[in-house]
Amino acid sequence: MYPCMSQSSDIQHFNELFNEYYERFIRFALSYVKEQQAAEDFVLEAFTCYWEKRHQLSPDSKPPAYILTIIKNKCLNQLQKQKLQLRVKEELRDHSEWTLNIRINTLEACDPDFLFSDEIQQIIDNTLKRLPQKTRHIFSLSRNQGFTYKEIANKTNLSQKSIEFHISKALYQLRISLKDFIATLILLFLF
Numbered sequence: 001m002y003p004c005m006s007q008s009s010d011i012q013h014f015n016e017l018f019n020e021y022y023e024r025f026i027r028f029a030l031s032y033v034k035e036q037q038a039a040e041d042f043v044l045e046a047f048t049c050y051w052e053k054r055h056q057l058s059p060d061s062k063p064p065a066y067i068l069t070i071i072k073n074k075c076l077n078q079l080q081k082q083k084l085q086l087r088v089k090e091e092l093r094d095h096s097e098w099t100l101n102i103r104i105n106t107l108e109a110c111d112p113d114f115l116f117s118d119e120i121q122q123i124i125d126n127t128l129k130r131l132p133q134k135t136r137h138i139f140s141l142s143r144n145q146g147f148t149y150k151e152i153a154n155k156t157n158l159s160q161k162s163i164e165f166h167i168s169k170a171l172y173q174l175r176i177s178l179k180d181f182i183a184t185l186i187l188l189f190l191f
């Protein structure tokens with residue numbers, strides 16, 4: 001459209017363009033995005049964009065081609081967004097499937113007799129015996145007798161930070177001693 005056209009001839013030309021191409025452009029967009037509302041929105045947005053920029057276009061530009069380019073780009077953006085969403089859904093599905101397989105495999109490998117075996121109890125007992133007496137006593141007060149850190153601190157005349165240190169030290173030693181069994185134990189009590 002030429003910049004010297006009057007407002008009324010602009011409107012008339014736009015209406016002719018709209019009436020001639022609107023349905024065709026909707027069919028074009030619909031053939032890609034497969035959603036009527038999205039196709040209509042893209043076409044109307046493209047016509048609006050053309051109307052707002054019509055005086056900035058070069059005189060040799062073809063309005064239908066300009067409008068169709070906008071529609072094409074909107075359809076491409078929509079399809080790329082859908083592709084990304086599908087990829088994310090696939091990755092989530094794959095992750096869920098992987099997690100499910102881990103749970104199935106762990107459960108199949110779970111041997112209750114082994115988990116509650118004398119061997120594990122022996123490892124725990126030996127580890128606790130190797131701890132310094134104060135650490136072993138504090139750990140026993142916490143785990144075997146159920147005292148809180150504050151109660152243990154009052155009972156032993158130590159700070160709560162000291163109690164936390166001794167408990168952490170005992171747990172660290174147990175983790176090292178039970179490293180081969182921890183994964184199975186964690187899975188047992190998490191799932």
